[in-house]
Amino acid sequence: xPKKVDHQxxxxxxxxxxxxxxxxxxxxxxxxxHVAAEAGxxxxxxxxxxxxxxxxxxxxxxxxxxxxxxxxxxxxxxxGAAPTPPRLLIRTIITALLxxxxxxxDNARVALAFLAYTAVRPAAGLREDTTELLSFIADLLPSPxxxxxxxxxxxxxxxLGLYLVSGKYTAEQALAVLDAHLDKLxx
Amino acid sequence: xPKKVDHQxxxxxxxxxxxxxxxxxxxxxxxxxHVAAEAGxxxxxxxxxxxxxxxxxxxxxxxxxxxxxxxxxxxxxxxGAAPTPPRLLIRTIITALLxxxxxxxDNARVALAFLAYTAVRPAAGLREDTTELLSFIADLLPSPxxxxxxxxxxxxxxxLGLYLVSGKYTAEQALAVLDAHLDKLxx
Numbered sequence: 001x002p003k004k005v006d007h008q009x010x011x012x013x014x015x016x017x018x019x020x021x022x023x024x025x026x027x028x029x030x031x032x033x034h035v036a037a038e039a040g041x042x043x044x045x046x047x048x049x050x051x052x053x054x055x056x057x058x059x060x061x062x063x064x065x066x067x068x069x070x071x072x073x074x075x076x077x078x079x080g081a082a083p084t085p086p087r088l089l090i091r092t093i094i095t096a097l098l099x100x101x102x103x104x105x106d107n108a109r110v111a112l113a114f115l116a117y118t119a120v121r122p123a124a125g126l127r128e129d130t131t132e133l134l135s136f137i138a139d140l141l142p143s144p145x146x147x148x149x150x151x152x153x154x155x156x157x158x159x160l161g162l163y164l165v166s167g168k169y170t171a172e173q174a175l176a177v178l179d180a181h182l183d184k185l186x187x
Numbered sequence: 188x189p190k191k192v193d194h195q196x197x198x199x200x201x202x203x204x205x206x207x208x209x210x211x212x213x214x215x216x217x218x219x220x221h222v223a224a225e226a227g228x229x230x231x232x233x234x235x236x237x238x239x240x241x242x243x244x245x246x247x248x249x250x251x252x253x254x255x256x257x258x259x260x261x262x263x264x265x266x267g268a269a270p271t272p273p274r275l276l277i278r279t280i281i282t283a284l285l286x287x288x289x290x291x292x293d294n295a296r297v298a299l300a301f302l303a304y305t306a307v308r309p310a311a312g313l314r315e316d317t318t319e320l321l322s323f324i325a326d327l328l329p330s331p332x333x334x335x336x337x338x339x340x341x342x343x344x345x346x347l348g349l350y351l352v353s354g355k356y357t358a359e360q361a362l363a364v365l366d367a368h369l370d371k372l373x374x
Contacts, residue, residue, distance in 0.1 A: 023307070024307065025307055026303060026304060026306070026307040026308070108306075109303075109306045109307055112299075112302060112303045112306055113303045113306075115299060115303070115349060115352075115353055116213060116296075116299045116300045116302070116303040117213060118353060119213070119295075119296045119299055119300075119352045119353055120210070120211065120212055120213040120296055121213070130355070145367060148363055148364055148367045149367060151356075151360070151363075151364045152343060152364045152365075152367055152368050154346065155343050155346030155347045155349075155350060155364060156339060156342050156343045156346055157346065158345065158346030158349050158350070159341065159342030159343055159344065159345030159346035159347075159349075160342045160346075162302060162342075162345050162346075162349070163342060163345070165302075165306045166302055166305060166306055168317070169338075173338070176335050176338075177335055177338045177339045177342060178339075180332060180335045180336060180339055181339045184371040184372075185371075
Protein backbone atom coordinates (compact mmCIF):
# COMPACT_ATOMS: atom_id res chain seq x y z
CA UNK A 1 0.00 0.00 0.00
CA PRO A 2 1.49 3.40 -0.93
CA LYS A 3 2.23 5.76 1.95
CA LYS A 4 -0.62 8.22 2.33
CA VAL A 5 0.54 11.83 2.52
CA ASP A 6 -0.73 13.56 5.63
CA HIS A 7 -1.87 16.84 4.10
CA GLN A 8 -2.83 18.36 7.43
CA UNK A 9 0.60 17.65 8.84
CA UNK A 10 2.41 18.97 5.80
CA UNK A 11 0.33 22.11 5.80
CA UNK A 12 1.16 22.62 9.48
CA UNK A 13 4.87 22.12 8.72
CA UNK A 14 4.77 24.76 5.99
CA UNK A 15 2.70 27.09 8.18
CA UNK A 16 5.28 26.85 10.98
CA UNK A 17 8.06 27.69 8.52
CA UNK A 18 6.03 30.62 7.23
CA UNK A 19 5.59 31.94 10.77
CA UNK A 20 9.29 31.63 11.54
CA UNK A 21 10.27 33.50 8.37
CA UNK A 22 7.67 36.23 8.95
CA UNK A 23 8.60 36.71 12.62
CA UNK A 24 12.35 36.65 12.09
CA UNK A 25 12.81 38.47 8.81
CA UNK A 26 9.67 40.45 8.17
CA UNK A 27 6.99 40.33 5.60
CA UNK A 28 9.11 41.03 2.56
CA UNK A 29 10.99 37.80 3.21
CA UNK A 30 7.80 35.77 3.04
CA UNK A 31 8.13 34.43 -0.48
CA UNK A 32 7.29 30.91 -1.64
CA UNK A 33 11.01 30.32 -2.07
CA HIS A 34 12.00 31.42 1.44
CA VAL A 35 9.21 29.49 3.12
CA ALA A 36 10.10 26.40 1.09
CA ALA A 37 13.76 26.67 2.11
CA GLU A 38 12.81 27.12 5.78
CA ALA A 39 10.42 24.14 5.67
CA GLY A 40 12.90 22.01 3.73
CA UNK A 41 10.47 21.31 0.91
CA UNK A 42 10.22 22.44 -2.71
CA UNK A 43 8.69 25.76 -3.78
CA UNK A 44 6.18 23.74 -5.82
CA UNK A 45 5.11 21.95 -2.66
CA UNK A 46 4.47 25.26 -0.87
CA UNK A 47 2.54 26.48 -3.90
CA UNK A 48 0.42 23.34 -3.75
CA UNK A 49 -0.87 24.39 -0.32
CA UNK A 50 -0.86 28.16 -0.80
CA UNK A 51 -1.61 29.17 -4.36
CA UNK A 52 -1.12 32.89 -3.75
CA UNK A 53 0.71 35.12 -1.32
CA UNK A 54 -2.68 36.37 -0.08
CA UNK A 55 -3.55 32.80 0.90
CA UNK A 56 -0.26 32.40 2.72
CA UNK A 57 -0.75 35.68 4.58
CA UNK A 58 -4.34 34.86 5.51
CA UNK A 59 -3.20 31.50 6.84
CA UNK A 60 -0.38 33.08 8.89
CA UNK A 61 -2.86 35.50 10.39
CA UNK A 62 -5.25 32.65 11.20
CA UNK A 63 -2.40 30.91 13.04
CA UNK A 64 -1.67 34.10 15.02
CA UNK A 65 -5.34 34.51 15.83
CA UNK A 66 -5.60 30.90 16.98
CA UNK A 67 -2.56 31.30 19.23
CA UNK A 68 -3.96 34.51 20.70
CA UNK A 69 -7.29 32.88 21.46
CA UNK A 70 -5.49 30.01 23.19
CA UNK A 71 -3.50 32.49 25.30
CA UNK A 72 -6.67 34.31 26.33
CA UNK A 73 -8.50 31.09 27.18
CA UNK A 74 -5.58 29.81 29.25
CA UNK A 75 -5.18 33.10 31.11
CA UNK A 76 -8.86 33.15 32.01
CA UNK A 77 -8.68 29.51 33.12
CA UNK A 78 -5.80 30.41 35.46
CA UNK A 79 -8.06 32.90 37.23
CA GLY A 80 -9.89 29.94 38.78
CA ALA A 81 -13.52 29.09 39.27
CA ALA A 82 -14.59 32.05 41.46
CA PRO A 83 -16.41 34.89 39.68
CA THR A 84 -13.84 37.39 38.36
CA PRO A 85 -14.44 41.14 38.75
CA PRO A 86 -14.90 42.78 35.30
CA ARG A 87 -11.79 44.93 35.60
CA LEU A 88 -9.55 41.95 36.37
CA LEU A 89 -11.15 39.95 33.58
CA ILE A 90 -10.49 42.73 31.06
CA ARG A 91 -6.92 43.19 32.30
CA THR A 92 -6.33 39.44 32.00
CA ILE A 93 -7.59 39.36 28.42
CA ILE A 94 -5.59 42.39 27.34
CA THR A 95 -2.33 41.30 28.94
CA ALA A 96 -2.79 37.90 27.26
CA LEU A 97 -3.09 39.70 23.93
CA LEU A 98 -0.21 42.16 24.43
CA UNK A 99 3.23 41.12 23.13
CA UNK A 100 4.80 40.89 26.59
CA UNK A 101 6.88 37.75 26.03
CA UNK A 102 8.86 36.05 23.28
CA UNK A 103 6.08 33.98 21.73
CA UNK A 104 3.53 36.78 21.74
CA UNK A 105 6.13 39.15 20.30
CA ASP A 106 6.56 36.77 17.37
CA ASN A 107 2.79 36.78 16.96
CA ALA A 108 2.67 40.56 17.11
CA ARG A 109 5.40 40.96 14.51
CA VAL A 110 3.46 38.71 12.15
CA ALA A 111 0.23 40.59 12.89
CA LEU A 112 2.01 43.87 12.20
CA ALA A 113 3.41 42.57 8.93
CA PHE A 114 -0.09 41.36 8.06
CA LEU A 115 -1.54 44.80 8.81
CA ALA A 116 1.08 46.55 6.71
CA TYR A 117 0.34 44.04 3.94
CA THR A 118 -3.44 44.48 4.04
CA ALA A 119 -3.26 48.28 4.43
CA VAL A 120 -2.20 48.56 0.81
CA ARG A 121 -4.59 45.83 -0.35
CA PRO A 122 -8.02 46.87 0.92
CA ALA A 123 -9.65 44.65 -1.70
CA ALA A 124 -7.89 41.45 -0.64
CA GLY A 125 -10.62 40.73 1.93
CA LEU A 126 -8.01 39.91 4.54
CA ARG A 127 -9.25 42.39 7.11
CA GLU A 128 -9.26 41.14 10.67
CA ASP A 129 -12.51 41.06 12.57
CA THR A 130 -12.47 42.08 16.24
CA THR A 131 -16.20 42.74 16.62
CA GLU A 132 -16.62 39.81 18.97
CA LEU A 133 -13.85 40.94 21.33
CA LEU A 134 -15.16 44.50 21.21
CA SER A 135 -18.67 43.56 22.32
CA PHE A 136 -17.35 41.16 24.96
CA ILE A 137 -15.27 43.98 26.49
CA ALA A 138 -18.13 46.49 26.13
CA ASP A 139 -20.41 44.19 28.16
CA LEU A 140 -17.87 44.28 31.01
CA LEU A 141 -17.48 48.06 31.09
CA PRO A 142 -19.54 50.24 33.44
CA SER A 143 -19.44 53.32 31.20
CA PRO A 144 -22.72 54.70 29.80
CA UNK A 145 -21.16 54.60 26.33
CA UNK A 146 -19.44 51.26 26.80
CA UNK A 147 -19.06 50.58 23.06
CA UNK A 148 -16.94 53.64 22.49
CA UNK A 149 -14.97 53.00 25.68
CA UNK A 150 -14.29 49.42 24.54
CA UNK A 151 -13.13 50.75 21.18
CA UNK A 152 -10.75 53.08 22.98
CA UNK A 153 -9.41 50.31 25.17
CA UNK A 154 -8.72 48.08 22.17
CA UNK A 155 -7.10 50.95 20.26
CA UNK A 156 -4.91 51.59 23.31
CA UNK A 157 -4.03 47.89 23.34
CA UNK A 158 -3.04 48.01 19.65
CA UNK A 159 -0.90 51.08 20.26
CA LEU A 160 0.80 49.50 23.26
CA GLY A 161 1.41 46.42 21.12
CA LEU A 162 3.20 48.61 18.57
CA TYR A 163 5.28 50.27 21.30
CA LEU A 164 6.24 46.90 22.75
CA VAL A 165 7.14 45.33 19.42
CA SER A 166 9.16 48.36 18.36
CA GLY A 167 10.98 48.34 21.69
CA LYS A 168 9.73 51.79 22.65
CA TYR A 169 8.07 50.47 25.83
CA THR A 170 9.10 47.83 28.31
CA ALA A 171 6.43 45.42 29.55
CA GLU A 172 6.38 47.37 32.83
CA GLN A 173 5.74 50.70 31.08
CA ALA A 174 2.99 49.22 28.92
CA LEU A 175 1.24 47.71 31.93
CA ALA A 176 1.46 51.03 33.82
CA VAL A 177 -0.29 52.77 30.91
CA LEU A 178 -2.90 50.01 30.71
CA ASP A 179 -3.59 50.18 34.46
CA ALA A 180 -3.89 53.98 34.39
CA HIS A 181 -6.42 53.63 31.56
CA LEU A 182 -8.38 50.98 33.47
CA ASP A 183 -8.40 53.34 36.49
CA LYS A 184 -10.24 55.86 34.31
CA LEU A 185 -12.73 53.26 33.07
CA UNK A 186 -13.37 51.82 36.55
CA UNK A 187 -13.34 54.90 38.79
CA UNK B 188 30.76 74.95 -18.15
CA PRO B 189 29.32 71.48 -17.46
CA LYS B 190 25.80 71.38 -16.05
CA LYS B 191 25.93 70.97 -12.29
CA VAL B 192 23.73 68.15 -11.04
CA ASP B 193 21.31 69.31 -8.38
CA HIS B 194 21.78 66.51 -5.87
CA GLN B 195 19.17 67.85 -3.49
CA UNK B 196 16.57 67.92 -6.25
CA UNK B 197 17.42 64.46 -7.51
CA UNK B 198 17.30 63.05 -4.02
CA UNK B 199 13.86 64.62 -3.53
CA UNK B 200 12.70 63.12 -6.84
CA UNK B 201 13.82 59.65 -5.77
CA UNK B 202 12.32 60.15 -2.30
CA UNK B 203 8.95 61.04 -3.81
CA UNK B 204 9.05 57.91 -5.97
CA UNK B 205 9.95 55.85 -2.91
CA UNK B 206 6.98 57.24 -1.00
CA UNK B 207 4.59 56.53 -3.88
CA UNK B 208 5.78 52.93 -4.16
CA UNK B 209 5.63 52.36 -0.40
CA UNK B 210 2.17 53.92 -0.02
CA UNK B 211 0.64 52.21 -3.03
CA UNK B 212 2.20 48.78 -3.01
CA UNK B 213 3.55 48.20 0.46
CA UNK B 214 6.97 47.70 1.88
CA UNK B 215 7.86 44.55 0.01
CA UNK B 216 7.68 46.51 -3.24
CA UNK B 217 10.26 49.01 -2.06
CA UNK B 218 13.29 47.69 -3.90
CA UNK B 219 15.95 49.76 -5.65
CA UNK B 220 14.58 48.50 -8.95
CA HIS B 221 10.96 49.50 -8.26
CA VAL B 222 11.88 52.91 -6.93
CA ALA B 223 14.15 53.50 -9.92
CA ALA B 224 11.36 52.55 -12.34
CA GLU B 225 8.89 54.83 -10.54
CA ALA B 226 11.36 57.74 -10.54
CA GLY B 227 12.36 57.12 -14.15
CA UNK B 228 16.06 56.80 -13.31
CA UNK B 229 18.51 53.90 -13.25
CA UNK B 230 18.84 51.51 -10.30
CA UNK B 231 22.47 52.62 -10.06
CA UNK B 232 21.33 56.20 -9.61
CA UNK B 233 19.01 55.22 -6.73
CA UNK B 234 21.85 53.25 -5.19
CA UNK B 235 24.06 56.33 -5.43
CA UNK B 236 21.70 58.17 -3.05
CA UNK B 237 20.63 55.26 -0.89
CA UNK B 238 23.34 52.66 -0.49
CA UNK B 239 21.19 50.25 1.52
CA UNK B 240 17.51 49.50 2.00
CA UNK B 241 17.86 50.67 5.61
CA UNK B 242 18.95 54.09 4.34
CA UNK B 243 16.00 54.22 1.98
CA UNK B 244 13.57 53.26 4.74
CA UNK B 245 15.05 55.78 7.18
CA UNK B 246 14.73 58.49 4.57
CA UNK B 247 11.09 57.57 3.81
CA UNK B 248 10.32 57.74 7.51
CA UNK B 249 12.03 61.13 7.78
CA UNK B 250 9.81 62.38 4.96
CA UNK B 251 6.71 61.07 6.76
CA UNK B 252 7.84 62.69 9.99
CA UNK B 253 8.48 66.00 8.24
CA UNK B 254 5.02 65.93 6.65
CA UNK B 255 3.41 65.11 10.01
CA UNK B 256 5.19 67.99 11.71
CA UNK B 257 4.02 70.35 8.98
CA UNK B 258 0.44 69.15 9.42
CA UNK B 259 0.62 69.72 13.18
CA UNK B 260 2.16 73.18 12.81
CA UNK B 261 -0.46 74.22 10.25
CA UNK B 262 -3.34 72.90 12.37
CA UNK B 263 -2.11 74.82 15.40
CA UNK B 264 -1.67 77.96 13.29
CA UNK B 265 -5.30 77.67 12.15
CA UNK B 266 -6.42 77.87 15.80
CA GLY B 267 -5.52 81.57 15.72
CA ALA B 268 -3.66 83.83 18.08
CA ALA B 269 -5.88 83.52 21.18
CA PRO B 270 -4.66 81.14 23.91
CA THR B 271 -5.95 77.63 23.16
CA PRO B 272 -7.39 75.50 25.99
CA PRO B 273 -5.14 72.44 26.59
CA ARG B 274 -7.81 69.94 25.59
CA LEU B 275 -8.44 71.62 22.24
CA LEU B 276 -4.71 71.92 21.62
CA ILE B 277 -4.19 68.21 22.27
CA ARG B 278 -7.18 67.29 20.09
CA THR B 279 -5.83 69.48 17.30
CA ILE B 280 -2.41 67.83 17.43
CA ILE B 281 -3.80 64.31 17.51
CA THR B 282 -6.30 64.80 14.70
CA ALA B 283 -3.48 66.32 12.62
CA LEU B 284 -1.48 63.14 13.20
CA LEU B 285 -4.31 60.65 12.64
CA UNK B 286 -4.72 59.28 9.09
CA UNK B 287 -8.09 60.95 8.51
CA UNK B 288 -7.58 61.99 4.89
CA UNK B 289 -5.88 60.73 1.73
CA UNK B 290 -2.45 62.33 2.25
CA UNK B 291 -2.17 61.35 5.89
CA UNK B 292 -3.34 57.82 5.04
CA ASP B 293 -0.43 57.53 2.62
CA ASN B 294 1.86 58.71 5.41
CA ALA B 295 0.37 56.22 7.84
CA ARG B 296 0.76 53.32 5.43
CA VAL B 297 4.43 54.17 5.02
CA ALA B 298 4.85 54.56 8.79
CA LEU B 299 3.18 51.17 9.29
CA ALA B 300 5.44 49.56 6.72
CA PHE B 301 8.39 51.19 8.45
CA LEU B 302 7.27 49.82 11.81
CA ALA B 303 6.84 46.32 10.42
CA TYR B 304 10.29 46.67 8.85
CA THR B 305 12.02 47.86 12.03
CA ALA B 306 10.18 45.38 14.29
CA VAL B 307 12.28 42.57 12.85
CA ARG B 308 15.46 44.70 12.74
CA PRO B 309 15.91 46.02 16.27
CA ALA B 310 19.61 46.58 15.57
CA ALA B 311 19.10 48.79 12.52
CA GLY B 312 18.85 51.88 14.72
CA LEU B 313 15.83 53.07 12.81
CA ARG B 314 13.56 53.38 15.83
CA GLU B 315 11.32 56.41 15.86
CA ASP B 316 11.59 58.85 18.73
CA THR B 317 8.37 60.37 20.12
CA THR B 318 9.80 61.55 23.45
CA GLU B 319 9.35 65.19 22.51
CA LEU B 320 5.66 64.81 21.59
CA LEU B 321 5.10 62.75 24.73
CA SER B 322 6.45 65.41 27.08
CA PHE B 323 4.65 68.20 25.20
CA ILE B 324 1.32 66.37 25.66
CA ALA B 325 2.14 65.49 29.28
CA ASP B 326 2.66 69.19 30.08
CA LEU B 327 -0.86 69.91 28.82
CA LEU B 328 -2.57 67.18 30.84
CA PRO B 329 -4.12 67.87 34.25
CA SER B 330 -3.65 64.33 35.56
CA PRO B 331 -1.40 63.76 38.60
CA UNK B 332 0.48 61.11 36.59
CA UNK B 333 0.50 63.08 33.35
CA UNK B 334 3.41 61.15 31.82
CA UNK B 335 1.56 57.84 31.95
CA UNK B 336 -1.65 59.50 30.76
CA UNK B 337 0.21 61.04 27.81
CA UNK B 338 1.66 57.62 26.98
CA UNK B 339 -1.86 56.19 27.01
CA UNK B 340 -3.16 58.94 24.76
CA UNK B 341 -0.39 58.40 22.22
CA UNK B 342 -0.87 54.63 22.33
CA UNK B 343 -4.58 55.21 21.71
CA UNK B 344 -3.67 57.47 18.79
CA UNK B 345 -1.42 54.77 17.30
CA UNK B 346 -4.16 52.18 17.67
CA LEU B 347 -6.75 54.46 16.07
CA GLY B 348 -4.27 55.06 13.26
CA LEU B 349 -4.09 51.32 12.68
CA TYR B 350 -7.88 51.02 12.70
CA LEU B 351 -8.22 53.89 10.23
CA VAL B 352 -5.55 52.61 7.86
CA SER B 353 -6.96 49.09 7.92
CA GLY B 354 -10.44 50.44 7.26
CA LYS B 355 -11.83 49.10 10.53
CA TYR B 356 -12.89 52.57 11.69
CA THR B 357 -14.32 55.54 9.85
CA ALA B 358 -12.95 59.00 10.69
CA GLU B 359 -16.15 59.65 12.62
CA GLN B 360 -15.75 56.52 14.76
CA ALA B 361 -12.10 57.27 15.47
CA LEU B 362 -12.91 60.82 16.55
CA ALA B 363 -15.71 59.58 18.82
CA VAL B 364 -13.26 57.26 20.57
CA LEU B 365 -10.67 60.05 20.84
CA ASP B 366 -13.23 62.47 22.29
CA ALA B 367 -14.47 59.90 24.82
CA HIS B 368 -10.86 59.39 25.90
CA LEU B 369 -10.28 63.14 26.22
CA ASP B 370 -13.47 63.33 28.33
CA LYS B 371 -11.79 60.96 30.79
CA LEU B 372 -8.56 62.95 30.83
CA UNK B 373 -10.32 66.31 31.21
CA UNK B 374 -13.21 65.52 33.56
